[in-house]
Amino acid sequence: MLLRMAWRNLWRNPRRTIVVLSAISIGIAGCIVAMAINLGMVAGMVDTAIRGGLAHLQIHSAGWDENPELEVRLMDGGAEIAKALDATPEIQYWAPRLRAEGLAASPRASVGVSITGVDPIREAGVSIAADSISEGQWLGERGRVVLGHKLARRLNAEVGSKIVLSVQDLAGELTGQAFRVSGLIRSGSRELDDGVVFMRLPEAQALVRMGESITEIAIVTSDRTLVNQIQARLRAALGSGPEIRTWEQLEPLLVYMIASMDSMAWVLYAAVFIAMAFGIANVLLMAVFERTREIGMMRAVGMSRARVVSLVVIESTFVTMLGLLLGVGLALAAIWLIGDGIDISSFAGSIDEYGIETVLRPSMRSRDLATPIVIGAITAVISSLWPALRAGRAKPADALRHV
Amino acid sequence: MIIEAIDITKVYDTRGVKTQALDGVSLGLEEGEFTALAGPSGSGKTTLLNLLGALDTPTSGKIQLEGVELSGLSAAALSALRLRKLGFVFQAYNLIPVLSARENVEFVMELQGVSLADRRKRASEVLERVELDGLGDKRPLEMSGGQQQRVAVARAIASRPSIVLADEPTANLDSGTAERLLELMAQLNREDGVTFLFSTHDPLVMGAARRLVRLRDGRIIQDETTTTSQASA
Numbered sequence: 001m002l003l004r005m006a007w008r009n010l011w012r013n014p015r016r017t018i019v020v021l022s023a024i025s026i027g028i029a030g031c032i033v034a035m036a037i038n039l040g041m042v043a044g045m046v047d048t049a050i051r052g053g054l055a056h057l058q059i060h061s062a063g064w065d066e067n068p069e070l071e072v073r074l075m076d077g078g079a080e081i082a083k084a085l086d087a088t089p090e091i092q093y094w095a096p097r098l099r100a101e102g103l104a105a106s107p108r109a110s111v112g113v114s115i116t117g118v119d120p121i122r123e124a125g126v127s128i129a130a131d132s133i134s135e136g137q138w139l140g141e142r143g144r145v146v147l148g149h150k151l152a153r154r155l156n157a158e159v160g161s162k163i164v165l166s167v168q169d170l171a172g173e174l175t176g177q178a179f180r181v182s183g184l185i186r187s188g189s190r191e192l193d194d195g196v197v198f199m200r201l202p203e204a205q206a207l208v209r210m211g212e213s214i215t216e217i218a219i220v221t222s223d224r225t226l227v228n229q230i231q232a233r234l235r236a237a238l239g240s241g242p243e244i245r246t247w248e249q250l251e252p253l254l255v256y257m258i259a260s261m262d263s264m265a266w267v268l269y270a271a272v273f274i275a276m277a278f279g280i281a282n283v284l285l286m287a288v289f290e291r292t293r294e295i296g297m298m299r300a301v302g303m304s305r306a307r308v309v310s311l312v313v314i315e316s317t318f319v320t321m322l323g324l325l326l327g328v329g330l331a332l333a334a335i336w337l338i339g340d341g342i343d344i345s346s347f348a349g350s351i352d353e354y355g356i357e358t359v360l361r362p363s364m365r366s367r368d369l370a371t372p373i374v375i376g377a378i379t380a381v382i383s384s385l386w387p388a389l390r391a392g393r394a395k396p397a398d399a400l401r402h403v
Numbered sequence: 404m405i406i407e408a409i410d411i412t413k414v415y416d417t418r419g420v421k422t423q424a425l426d427g428v429s430l431g432l433e434e435g436e437f438t439a440l441a442g443p444s445g446s447g448k449t450t451l452l453n454l455l456g457a458l459d460t461p462t463s464g465k466i467q468l469e470g471v472e473l474s475g476l477s478a479a480a481l482s483a484l485r486l487r488k489l490g491f492v493f494q495a496y497n498l499i500p501v502l503s504a505r506e507n508v509e510f511v512m513e514l515q516g517v518s519l520a521d522r523r524k525r526a527s528e529v530l531e532r533v534e535l536d537g538l539g540d541k542r543p544l545e546m547s548g549g550q551q552q553r554v555a556v557a558r559a560i561a562s563r564p565s566i567v568l569a570d571e572p573t574a575n576l577d578s579g580t581a582e583r584l585l586e587l588m589a590q591l592n593r594e595d596g597v598t599f600l601f602s603t604h605d606p607l608v609m610g611a612a613r614r615l616v617r618l619r620d621g622r623i624i625q626d627e628t629t630t631t632s633q634a635s636a
Contacts, residue, residue, distance in 0.1 A: 001506070001513050008501035297497040300458055301511050301558075302486025304479065397459040400493065 024323025052189030093125030102167030117204020136183030296399025316384030411464030439612035490559030549580035
């Protein structure tokens with residue numbers, strides 16, 4: 001009967017209940033949608049970084065983290081490591097790389113770049129570089145390089161232009177070679193578009209006189225959530241020799257941003273739920289005040305304090321849960337409506353620095369729905385305690401006299 | 404004796420202002436009585452009824468319900484006692500507006516833990532007894548004042564209490580409706596043995612009572628028993 005009474009009590013003053021429901025549902029929907037957009041933005045940044053060359057895991061020779069120089073290299077093209085990688089089914093793609101900091105020069109300008117020697121076919125699996133060719137073509141012929149469209153603009157180069165790459169070789173001697181631009185990358189990744197010059201791995205090895213050595217292996221797994229597991233297995237297989245690091249270890253800033261999003265979510269939830277708690281408490285106090293005589297009667301005929309308190313708490317829980325359901329429904333509808341993404345390309349200039357994609361696609365984890373529901377239920381109980389205890393404390397004789 | 408008040412006083416203290424509502428009142432009621440507490444406003448009728456109904460506690464004196472001393476009981480124990488032993492009818496009906504007449508009648512029984520089937524059966528019986536069969540699904544606001552007060556009487560007697568305490572039950576009713584309600588309660592008293600104690604200043608109720616206790620300024624000034632009353636005649 002308590003449940004039935006609580007439910008019907010909600011609709012004694014439908015307008016008031018609808019106002020509370022609207023406040024709760026709009027607040028919750030706002031929270032969920034804002035979080036989904038933020039999460040989508042961060043997920044986009046992570047994706048851009050991973051697809052832009054970071055990959056899920058990278059393997060370097062021991063000491064690379066402290067001293068990323070050519071002498072810290074993987075001998076024999078990482079042949080031993082390759083065997084372990086091929087034996088790990090969750091690894092979808094891997095690609096050897098040789099990275100060296102150098103200078104790209106055209107007749108008009110000189111720009112510091114990351115010269116990256118890659119296996120053109122394998123690299124196409126681990127990064128979007130090959131798929132992001134906007135002009136010309138991906139690496140194929142000898143003596144060709146691919147660079148980002150922004151870098152090309154700074155060098156005043158285009159497909160077919162000749163540029164000279166200068167770099168210190170393994171022995172520390174300055175060396176250089178002219179290459180022709182075979183393609184331009186337009187990926188949305190700042191690093192790919194403005195910082196890297198790709199060339200075929202054997203040519204890079206020849207340029208820096210490193211024989212068959214490479215500096216890193218980039219790995220993409222079938223499931224990003226498995227990276228720690230795969231890292232542990234590779235460590236077990238390869239021993240303490242090479243450094244195997246996940247994208248989170250390679251780019252702690254991204255991890256910090258994800259964590260910041262979670263912190264921001266809690267701040268957002270706290271603001272919405274504190275406001276909600278006061279709203280519910282206020283409405284319930286009013287409802288309890290209006291029903292003082294009725295509560296007095298219920299206490300007079302023998303209803304226990306606990307049951308009176310429960311009745312008010314159940315009413316609060318009903319209105320909150322209903323508000324939460326409506327809010328979640330609203331949020332899902334809104335997320336569905338903007339599922340194709342929000343085009344923020346008009347801000348492209350200012351957000352490009354941060355690796356944010358120009359189309360924000362909302363993203364949601366199950367806990368982003370579960371968290372507000374759980375906190376909402378707790379808020380309902382807490383916010384109803386004051387009016388509920390007040391109702392429970394009513395002395396029957398006094399309450400019955402209430403006008 | 405069902406209920407007994409022994410030398411009770413009640414002093415209300417409102418922000419330091421003390422008001423003596425009852426002053427050394429002693430009263431006992433036997434099973435089957437049909438008694439009215441009469442007196443003008445402020446004489447202490449409702450206060451005495453509240454004390455006898457374990458809704459309030461006396462400043463001094465003792466109240467015993469079926470031999471149980473009330474003053475030593477906790478609020479929870481008093482609540483349980485009211486639930487099991489007492490029935491209440493209030494001046495303003497005080498039905499729960501979100502429940503139907505039948506649900507209002509079942510309310511106390513549900514608090515007592517009576518099974519659904521037994522509740523339904525008993526609610527039908529008492530609604531028929533107060534001549535409201537057919538109106539069980541109506542909400543209080545869909546009923547007249549007289550019908551609502553009948554539902555209140557049905558609620559009070561449904562759980563078979565030791566005594567029904569009725570605070571000015573006819574005060575909000577027109578004389579014809581009041582008379583029919585009183586007739587019904589007298590009938591319940593006569594035929595079903597329900598013990599009633601009213602507070603009233605309605606001459607009709609006073610005339611119907613078999614025992615009339617008059618209060619003035621918190622004291623009993625008259626306690627007389629009549630062999631026949633108008634309602635039972």
